[in-house]
Amino acid sequence: MTSLLLRDLKLSVRAGGGALIGVLFFMTVVAVIPFGVGPDLNLLSRIGPAIVWIGALLSALLGLDRLFQTEREDGSLDLLLMQEHPLVLTVLVKCLAHWLGNGLPLVIASPLLGLFMNMDEVAIGATMLTLLVGTPALTFIGAVGAAVAVALPRGGLLVSILVLPLAVPVLIFGVSASYAAVEDPAPFMPPFLILVAITMFFAVLGPLGAALALRNAGD
Amino acid sequence: MTDSLAISKFTELANPTRFLALAARILPWMAAATAILFAIGLYLSFTTEGDYQQGATVRIMYVHVPAAWLSMMCYTVMAVSAIGTLVWRHPLADVSHKAAAPLGAAFTLIALATGSLWGRPMWGTWWVWDARLTSVFVLFLMYLGLIALNRAMDDPSRAARVSAVLILVGFVNIPIIKFSVDWWNTLHQPASVIRMGGPTIDREFLWPLLVMAIAFTMLFFTLHVMAMRNEIWRRRVAAQRRMAARLAGREA
Numbered sequence: 001m002t003s004l005l006l007r008d009l010k011l012s013v014r015a016g017g018g019a020l021i022g023v024l025f026f027m028t029v030v031a032v033i034p035f036g037v038g039p040d041l042n043l044l045s046r047i048g049p050a051i052v053w054i055g056a057l058l059s060a061l062l063g064l065d066r067l068f069q070t071e072r073e074d075g076s077l078d079l080l081l082m083q084e085h086p087l088v089l090t091v092l093v094k095c096l097a098h099w100l101g102n103g104l105p106l107v108i109a110s111p112l113l114g115l116f117m118n119m120d121e122v123a124i125g126a127t128m129l130t131l132l133v134g135t136p137a138l139t140f141i142g143a144v145g146a147a148v149a150v151a152l153p154r155g156g157l158l159v160s161i162l163v164l165p166l167a168v169p170v171l172i173f174g175v176s177a178s179y180a181a182v183e184d185p186a187p188f189m190p191p192f193l194i195l196v197a198i199t200m201f202f203a204v205l206g207p208l209g210a211a212l213a214l215r216n217a218g219d
Numbered sequence: 220m221t222d223s224l225a226i227s228k229f230t231e232l233a234n235p236t237r238f239l240a241l242a243a244r245i246l247p248w249m250a251a252a253t254a255i256l257f258a259i260g261l262y263l264s265f266t267t268e269g270d271y272q273q274g275a276t277v278r279i280m281y282v283h284v285p286a287a288w289l290s291m292m293c294y295t296v297m298a299v300s301a302i303g304t305l306v307w308r309h310p311l312a313d314v315s316h317k318a319a320a321p322l323g324a325a326f327t328l329i330a331l332a333t334g335s336l337w338g339r340p341m342w343g344t345w346w347v348w349d350a351r352l353t354s355v356f357v358l359f360l361m362y363l364g365l366i367a368l369n370r371a372m373d374d375p376s377r378a379a380r381v382s383a384v385l386i387l388v389g390f391v392n393i394p395i396i397k398f399s400v401d402w403w404n405t406l407h408q409p410a411s412v413i414r415m416g417g418p419t420i421d422r423e424f425l426w427p428l429l430v431m432a433i434a435f436t437m438l439f440f441t442l443h444v445m446a447m448r449n450e451i452w453r454r455r456v457a458a459q460r461r462m463a464a465r466l467a468g469r470e471a
Contacts, residue, residue, distance in 0.1 A: 144388050148381050152371050162364045165357045166389060209388045212305065216380035 004090065008097030022059045023105045029055040030113045041118040048117035049127045049178035055113070056106045056131055057171055060138040061163060063102045065156035067094065067146040068214065077150075081214065091207040091214070095136075095143050103135040126181030126188065130195060134174040137199040140206030141166045147210035170198055235451045238311055242448045249441040256434035263427035276340055281427055283333035285435035286326045290358060291393055293323035293439060297365075298390045301383035311447070313379030314454075316386060317369055318446035322439060324362035331355060350399040358396060361389050375454060 033051045034044060044051075071077035080090050110131050114124035145163040152158060177191040264281040297319045303312030334352065335345050346352065365382055372378035 141388075144385065148368065148385050149371075151377070151381075158364075158367060158371060161360075162368060162385060165360045165364065165392070168353075168357050169395070205388060205391075209384050213381050213384040216305075216377065216384065 005093050005097045008094055022063055022102045023109045025062055026055045026059040026106050026109060029058055045118040048114060048119040049123060050175050051117060052110050052113050052127050053171055053175050056135060057167060059106060060103060060135055061160045064142040064146045065159045067098055067143060068150045072150050087211040088207045091143060091210045095139050095207060099136050099139040103139055106135060107131045123182045127178045130174040130177045133196050133199055134170050137170045137202045138167055140202040143206050143210040147213035239448060239451060242444050246444060249437060253434060253437040253441050256430060256437055260427060260430040260434045263430055267427055276337060279333050279337040281431045283330060283337060284428060285432040287330040288432060289435050289439050290323060290327035290330050291396060293319050293326060294393055297386050301386040304379050304383040313376060314447045314450045317379060318450050319443055320362055320365045322442055327359040327362060354396040354399050358392060
């Protein structure tokens with residue numbers, strides 16, 4: 001399991017700049033927003049957490065289709081299916097590796113983008129914290145989509161369509177927790193704890209569903 | 220004993236020929252019941268008085284509410300069929316959730332469109348990002364995604380199993396939709412018919428609404444059985460085409 005984790009990590013870092021592309025895309029999305037809404041710094045600082053979250057959501061989707069696709073192409077997916085470890089565990093480890101390679105860089109890059117958005121320190125910290133606990137949920141939900149679409153030749157776009165509706169609650173609570181940290185009347189903890197609960201819920205459901213789909217997608 | 224009898228009846232239905240025979244026998248009755256219920260329901264909903272505040276626009280409710288109920292019930296039917304696909308490998312369950320997805324999308328679209336039509340005069344806007352509205356819109360997107368996924372795969376049984384997984388994962392959205400109006404106090408009114416302590420809606424509106432709800436439900440089941448029948452026929456035609464092609468290939 002550890003070796004699988006390390007192998008996937010190495011692949012995600014080295015193979016064609018996969019992880020870097022995600023961060024680059026994240027920055028591009030966030031950088032495009034001010035062109036759309038205008039360079040008003042007050043407005044940007046108000047909608048900043050939401051923009052950073054949406055950017056993170058979109059770039060989390062970007063690498064998802066490769067989660068199982070390359071394994072299927074070179075045949076190692078069949079080996080993973082045949083080994084004696086429970087498949088759910090394998091999927092969980094692959095999700096963790098995917099998150100470390102694609103999700104964590106987004107979290108690390110988010111303070112910089114927060115500065116671009118003229119957000120204050122508390123807002124940046126809160127957004128980073130919510131991204132830290134929220135992005136694993138995106139990976140776990142995405143694993144189901146990736147497993148479902150693994151047999152399709154051009155599954156990438158379909159994965160995004162299938163995964164985005166399910167990711168809406170994560171976005172809602174992530175953004176509302178970030179806002180709550182800045183604005184006084186709303187407490188920070190309730191939405192934040194719900195976000196944690198969503199992540200843990202999908203940490204169970206996601207690998208289960210993905211493992212089930214992978215077993216059924218094989219011929 | 221009765222339980223195993225019920226199961227054996229259920230497995231007998233797994234034979235598509237038996238299902239087709241049964242469908243041919245009950246479909247006329249179901250269609251007739253739907254037509255009668257709609258006649259009564261529409262008569263009732265047009266003859267009852269308008270609300271003292273909302274006037275005639277209240278009649279939109281008689282279409283909107285049943286369609287919204289069905290958009291959720293259809294997904295529940297799909298989730299049950301998905302369990303049937305994954306657990307028992309029931310061949311009709313595949314057909315069932317594939318046939319239900321476009322119906323669910325249609326009912327959800329009706330609910331969204333009529334809600335929007337009602338919202339314009341009542342709330343002064345076509346659309347708000349309210350919890351109920353947003354979650355129903357997400358449901359609509361999920362239906363479309365499921366249809367796209369089912370269309371994207373050639374092998375029907377594999378497509379069925381894979382989309383069954385997704386249906387079950389997406390089922391978490393249904394309780395969110397149902398309770399969204401109670402959890403988040405936003406613009407959409409809270410539940411007024413199926414709630415603890417009985418309906419709060421006036422009797423005068425309740426009757427047409429219930430008749431229309433039953434009519435819509437019958438319409439759904441009629442269309443569902445018809446769609447399942449068409450799907451079975453489509454698969455048979457495809458299988459026979461393959462056989463014909465194979466024969467032609469052998470002769471050439």
